[in-house]
Amino acid sequence: MPEAWTRGGKPAADLSPPPGESPIVVLVRPQLAENIGAVARAMANGGLFHLRLVAPRDGWPQDRAWRTASGADPILEAAQLFPDTASAVADCQRVFATCPRPRHIVVPLRTARAAAEDLRAINARGLRAAVLFGPERAGLENDDVACADTLVRYPLNPAHMSLNLGQAVMILAYEWWTAAEPTPPRQLQTHETQVATKGQLEGFLGRLVAELDASGFLDNQPKRPGMVRNLRHWFERGEVTEQELRTLHGVVTELSRGRMRRGRPDPGDEI
Amino acid sequence: MPEAWTRGGKPAADLSPPPGESPIVVLVRPQLAENIGAVARAMANGGLFHLRLVAPRDGWPQDRAWRTASGADPILEAAQLFPDTASAVADCQRVFATCPRPRHIVVPLRTARAAAEDLRAINARGLRAAVLFGPERAGLENDDVACADTLVRYPLNPAHMSLNLGQAVMILAYEWWTAAEPTPPRQLQTHETQVATKGQLEGFLGRLVAELDASGFLDNQPKRPGMVRNLRHWFERGEVTEQELRTLHGVVTELSRGRMRRGRPDPGDEI
Structure with missing residues (x-):
């Protein structure tokens, strides 16, 4: 019918x-x-x-x-x-x-x-x-x-x-x-990008720590190792993707540029 | 409210x-x-x-x-x-x-x-x-x-x-x-009775085979062992309960009584 x-x-x-x-x-x-x-x-x-x-x-x-x-x-x-x-x-x-x-x-x-x-x-x-x-x-x-x-x-x-x-x-x-479904119970949906390798993450973390050292954020030497470890743990935890890592590199670049501008005042700077 | x-x-x-x-x-x-x-x-x-x-x-x-x-x-x-x-x-x-x-x-x-x-x-x-x-x-x-x-x-x-x-x-x-449920996924609901032991089942099967021998059902000697095994497999399979075993004993008693009546015709027997 x-x-x-x-x-x-x-x-x-x-x-x-x-x-x-x-x-x-x-x-x-x-x-x-x-x-x-x-x-x-x-x-x-x-x-x-x-x-x-x-x-x-x-x-x-x-x-x-x-x-x-x-x-x-x-x-x-x-x-x-x-x-x-x-x-x-x-x-x-x-x-x-x-x-x-x-x-x-x-x-x-x-x-x-x-x-x-x-x-x-x-x-x-x-x-x-x-x-x-x-x-x-x-x-x-x-x-x-x-x-x-x-x-x-x-x-x-x-x-x-x-x-x-x-x-x-x-x-x-x-x-x-x-009962016949092969879907894995837990996965990270990443679409076009993929989870970054530990080496890629390491490259980012090294850069971040260098910038933080330059900014004086890590000047407290006794506390420095713990602070760096805490930062690492946070970034390790979330299975950051390659795309997100590129964005984070951009964030570090942008923020450290601001710091450098502030460090060397520019006549045109609004701060 | x-x-x-x-x-x-x-x-x-x-x-x-x-x-x-x-x-x-x-x-x-x-x-x-x-x-x-x-x-x-x-x-x-x-x-x-x-x-x-x-x-x-x-x-x-x-x-x-x-x-x-x-x-x-x-x-x-x-x-x-x-x-x-x-x-x-x-x-x-x-x-x-x-x-x-x-x-x-x-x-x-x-x-x-x-x-x-x-x-x-x-x-x-x-x-x-x-x-x-x-x-x-x-x-x-x-x-x-x-x-x-x-x-x-x-x-x-x-x-x-x-x-x-x-x-x-x-x-x-x-x-x-x-996710928190302790119900076993598979069980046999038996209420007041319980699954019979293999010894209880054996007692019944022995009686059944004896009655079948007496009736002539198992007279074919070459086939006899296989026929007995097939019967056993059927009774073993279903997790028979004690209550059901009592009923089955009653069935055997009743049917073999009919056979005995037929064997020694009774004037009042309708057959």
Whole structure:
């Protein structure tokens, strides 16, 4: 139904099913179409595509879903409708259920992070997995949970566990994406320039200290070594870039020129 | 303003500021009051409390925020209002900015997970940290980002990066909580019972094999060792509990009684 992709008035994002298998998000008896749209948006954020709806309260499709999907329309267009949870997962080898409340069943439990890692592994074996999310107020019923082989519990503040449906899917989608994400957790963004070498920094520090010696700033001989070390530590700390080092050279040049001007007063100098 | 805590019609959750410092969420020029409420709810989910608002478009307070906060009213009641970003972070030692788009500045970058770990460490040192979130459509401006010492980038699907404001705060709050969460990532929930010992399982398997021998199921002598091993593997795999083992003993008793009845036909037997 490509003609419906513009229903929400926004251009549909360039979303297509990921190659190979990827986990299916199953919304069990969702109540608000706005939340179904928010779920599609969260799925798009995390690189999930397959959405199944079990008996949505207000029927399907609903324009309100497209309005909150923020361009994740292809996910909504491809969503499949099922009468009950068992039929929605009948073709899946593995079924996870998100379930905030403990239940008196014997079942493997996973945090969202471990569930995402497991889903990546299941996916890599070519198995089809689904993740169940319950209705907004009530959550999954026992018969829904009985379709699952694994429960997913999000570690969150026990004083305020109630998650919006879109948020619940967002966390899983985020963990799904992150489980395969090669982004280094910590880096310095430097764009065109790069972090200066210690030799380049040394060249600058030598010049700076020479200028400070010339200015008399380091005249206190007993304190001089400590003062120089403190200066060094500050400049060493921040991973200064080559570009910043050029700027700092310019600053030293400019400031020492002012000092030299002041040292030899010029008739035209405003000081 | 405790009298306002019931504004949303829901009982206010039992939320109070966490002891010691915890990161401040700063919403810069937020547009929709509903999103401010969703942010408060997400903060409550992740154990954050301190909310600052920089020049919200429609003024503050707004009843619509309380309607989407789902009981996180204390966070909204305690929210502080500031005219600009610089004044909102003036008392903070560290400022992180969430920023999906690359900018041509030299700045430390963190994933959401690494940022949460850093925030825990900063917090443990007793320093006050803030995290900036930009307006819904435009994101943070350069002058806002200039107030930050670190950028946070969420690893997400580059084909669909646009995050709802509540979702953006949810991921950070979730990572904040998770960074201090001792929940084991994988466990078997067993409630009152516990996983059976290998000796208990052995007792059951011995009985099962004896009954299968008696029934003739294992009469094929060349295949017998392999069949027994396959059965063993299946029972070993699932971490059977003591309670389940009692049930399985009952099943074997019941089925072998049926076999014995069939072996010695009874006048009252329906077969």
